[in-house]
Amino acid sequence: MCRIINEFQLRSYRVLILDKLPLKSYRQYQIDGEVWEPVPVYDAKNTIAIRYDGGKSFLGKTVDFR
Numbered sequence: 001m002c003r004i005i006n007e008f009q010l011r012s013y014r015v016l017i018l019d020k021l022p023l024k025s026y027r028q029y030q031i032d033g034e035v036w037e038p039v040p041v042y043d044a045k046n047t048i049a050i051r052y053d054g055g056k057s058f059l060g061k062t063v064d065f066r
Contacts, residue, residue: 001062002046004031013039014052018063021046026065031058035066 006017029036029048039049048063 001064004058004061004063007058009053010049012051012053013049014058015041015044015047015049016058016063017044018046018048021048022065024065028066030064030066032061 002018002020002022004016005019008015026038029038029050031050036050036052039051041047041049
């Protein structure tokens with residue numbers, strides 16, 4: 001699992017910066033018990049994104065790649 005070390009909102013997406021990314025392939029993320037579909041992110045190291053425009057912070061949470 002990887003830990004979220006920073007985050008920011010970009011329109012209807014939450015961009016999550018992680019301490020590392022897994023070497024295995026994945027199709028979903030699980031964060032805090034909730035499953036998310038990946039949003040493609042290009043040219044950003046250790047970064048994932050989800051479609052989310054709520055106010056909850058994911059900072060410090062762990063990401064389980066499935």
